[in-house]
Amino acid sequence: MRRVFEEDLNDLHIHFFQMGKAVNEAIYKSVKAFVNHDKALAKEVIAGDIxxxxxxADLENKCFELIALQQxxxxxLRKIVTIMKASSDLERMGDHAVSIAKSTIRVKGNKRDYEIEAQIAEMSEKVKIMVQDVLQAYVASDVTKAKKVALKDIDVDHDFKKIYKACIRQMKNDPEIVLGATDYMLVAGFIERIGDYVTNISEWIIYLDTGKMAELNTHNKNDSFPKA
Amino acid sequence: MRRVFEEDLNDLHIHFFQMGKAVNEAIYKSVKAFVNHDKALAKEVIAGDIxxxxxxADLENKCFELIALQQxxxxxLRKIVTIMKASSDLERMGDHAVSIAKSTIRVKGNKRDYEIEAQIAEMSEKVKIMVQDVLQAYVASDVTKAKKVALKDIDVDHDFKKIYKACIRQMKNDPEIVLGATDYMLVAGFIERIGDYVTNISEWIIYLDTGKMAELNTHNKNDSFPKA
Known part of the structure; x- marks a missing residue:
């Protein structure tokens, strides 16, 4: 009985990890599509969200069954609850990738700003590494690494502020950039929120270890908008 | 034993409902503060998020204890899992209220557009009623009402598109409105996402009844941005 349970729990971990990798790929592809105006790739991201x-949903069902059958x-129980809750964070990260992909499809010959686009690409590269690292920290139950990953979110928030200010500046100077810059701002906002979700997952890794929820980056979450 | 369990479960329901009411008040106050440029009220919302x-966190702990002790x-189990997951939705709705409040504090003598502000107030009024209705549907386990509430989200998404387009138009015409209109767009986006979370809670109410997650408004979620 116990061995079957261990195996089921291990399957659950692997499934969660694989979901995380799929989400990270969706994020990566969505930003790549946005920066390269690649609508085919954007459509791939949207289709992949299903x-x-x-x-x-599968993880949720498996968690439920495991609790009901194995009590x-x-x-x-903490391991199962963590997967149950953190899978929502992953799913929402995937939703943000879809939102970024939809911005790509929306773009129709808008005037571009290559400097801001480069900043967005750079910011998303950081978030991609954060997602990779937090998944590794999860697999290795590495609390130190989880905390380190969460700290990187401060840098991502800083990038967002920079992009936000650049967009405001450009929009004030040039009415033709308004449409494009609005999308830059939105996409940077989505990437910033993905960083917040990574922090949530870091918190779950700490919870697994300690049984307590620690709020990481409290001063920082929800406070990413610059006082422009 | 069973009676104690029933009482504990009932306490959990009441606690969830009260959390929902607190979140709805935070949303209402945050939009009121934004529209009236009331920084004191905005600060109240931010302080209340703790x-x-x-x-x-309390709901999470209680759910965990109840599962562990009562198996x-x-x-x-479904009732407990629902509270465990749906409390995250409520918490995020609260986070969006904080984001709206922070926009209020950010605003410093920006040029205003009273028409767009009125549209935002109207949109938020709809969402407020949605939150009230979904909480009532939860308490009454009313699946029909839950589905009806979710349908209203389509109207909210429509409002968002309207506000978004108005902001783009104004920003193109008048560089002085850029800063203010960006905030209008962001705030309307937060309200729109609160509507999405209401839809999530509707889905949880259906899950309670059927044991299955139904995706409501699939065509609609994540698709609120207009093809401007």
């Missing part, structure tokens, strides 16, 4: 949503307590 | 976050199955 599988990510299914992952969340786990303490550490085991 | 209690909302604590509600989520519920089927319907009872």
């Amino acid at each position: 599988a990510i949503n299914k992952d969340e 786990p307590v303490t550490t085991d | 209690a909302i976050n604590k509600d989520e 519920p199955v089927t319907t009872d």
Whole structure:
């Protein structure tokens, strides 16, 4: 019985990790599509979201069954609850990738600003590494790494502020850039929020270890908008 | 034992409902503060978010304890899991209220557009009623009402598109409105996302009844941005 449970729990971990990798790929592709105005790739991201949503539903069902059948307590229950809650964070990260992809499809010959686009690409590269690192921290139950990853979110928020200010500046100077810059701002906002979700997952990794929810970057979350 | 469990479960329901009411008040106050440029009220919303976050953590702990101690199955487990997951939706709605409040504090003598502000107030009034209705549907386990509430989100998304387009138009015409209109767009975006979370809660109410997650407004979620 116990061995079957261990195996089921391990399957759950692997499934969560794979969902995380799929989400990271969606984020990466969506930003690549946005920067390169690649509508085909953007459509791929949108189509792929169905599988990510299914992952969340499947994980939810498996968690539910495992609790009902095995009636786990303490550490085991905590592991299952973590997957149940953190899979929502992954799913929402996937939703943001879809939003970025939809921005790409919306863009129709808008006037571009290559400098801001480069900043967005750079910001998303950081977030991509954060997602990779937090998944590794999850697999290795590495609390130190989880905390380190969460700290990187401060840098991402800083990038967002920079992009936001650049967009405001450009829009004030040039009415023709308004439409494009609005999308830059929105996309940067989505990437910034993906960083927040990574912080949430870091918090879950700490919860797994300690049984307590620690709020990381409290001063920082929800406070990413610059006082322009 | 069973009676104690029933009481605990009932306490959980009441706590969830009260958290929902607190979140709705935060949303209402944040939009009121934004439209009236009332920084004191905005600060109240920001300060109040600590209690909302604590509600989520408390609910999480209580759910965990109840599962570990009572080892519920089927319907009872489903009720607990729903509260565990849906409390995250409420908490995020609270976060969006904070974001709206922070926009209010950011505003410093920006040029205003009273027509767009009125549209935002109207949109938020609809969302406020949606939140009230979904909480009532939750308490009454009213699936029909839950579905009706979710349908209203289509109207809210429509409002968002209208506001978004008005902002783009104004920004193109008048560089002085850029800063203010950016905030209008962001705030309308936050309200729109609150509507999405209401839809999530409707889905949870259906799950409570059927044991299955139904995706409501699939065509609609994540698709609120207009093809400007």
